[in-house]
Amino acid sequence: MDKNILRDTTELAKMFCEKYIDGDSAAVDATCGNGHDTLWLAERCRKVYAFDIQKAATVTTEALLAEHGIENVSVICDSHEVMSKYVEEPVNLIMYNLGYLPGGDKSVATASDSTLKALESSLELLAVNGLICVIMYWGHPQGAAERRAVLDWAAGLDKGKYHCVHTDMINQPKCPPEILLVTKKK
Numbered sequence: 001m002d003k004n005i006l007r008d009t010t011e012l013a014k015m016f017c018e019k020y021i022d023g024d025s026a027a028v029d030a031t032c033g034n035g036h037d038t039l040w041l042a043e044r045c046r047k048v049y050a051f052d053i054q055k056a057a058t059v060t061t062e063a064l065l066a067e068h069g070i071e072n073v074s075v076i077c078d079s080h081e082v083m084s085k086y087v088e089e090p091v092n093l094i095m096y097n098l099g100y101l102p103g104g105d106k107s108v109a110t111a112s113d114s115t116l117k118a119l120e121s122s123l124e125l126l127a128v129n130g131l132i133c134v135i136m137y138w139g140h141p142q143g144a145a146e147r148r149a150v151l152d153w154a155a156g157l158d159k160g161k162y163h164c165v166h167t168d169m170i171n172q173p174k175c176p177p178e179i180l181l182v183t184k185k186k
């Protein structure tokens, strides 16, 4: 994928996310990977819970955080489906960067079933006026199915309780990444 498109999508997502957090906030990084998003969140929030199912990812994330002297993150090697086992407070932001670990094992990617279960848990954990931000990559078959499942899920949410926004880079070919934003209104 074009690195500039990837960078623009991530920056755009973070621009939205930044509006929902401050130094009192708790946040979840549902897919910590190499730890870049976790670090970004940790520098802005009071507390961050970072999940990844791959030990290699949590080790890399912990090393990155240590390098920056960050101590307000719980790094958890488990599936985001079970996040409510570990997070015992309402959170202001829950971030998903779907797909596989850059530079890692491409066969360990996020998948529709577990992503949908995690999103359902996210709705429960999310504080009123909080944000769920999902970056979706759908240039590969599993990603395409996952994107469809996530968008169908969001389209079915109660319109009185949640507002859902979906971005589309309309001048870019080859399935450019998309962002789904879900805010909780009550």
Ligand SMILES: C[S@@+](CC[C@H](N)C(=O)[O-])C[C@H]1O[C@@H](n2cnc3c(N)ncnc32)[C@H](O)[C@@H]1O
Binding pocket: 030, 031, 032, 033, 034, 035, 036, 037, 038, 051, 052, 053, 054, 057, 078, 079, 080, 081, 097, 098, 099, 100, 101, 102, 108, 109, 110, 111, 114
């Ligand atoms: C695109 S990467 C995330 C990139 C990361 N946010 C960063 O800043 O480097 C997606 C990550 O999701 C993880 N993952 C896949 N299935 C998961 C699951 N069920 N629960 C938690 N993490 C999962 C993968 O191991 C991979 O590291």
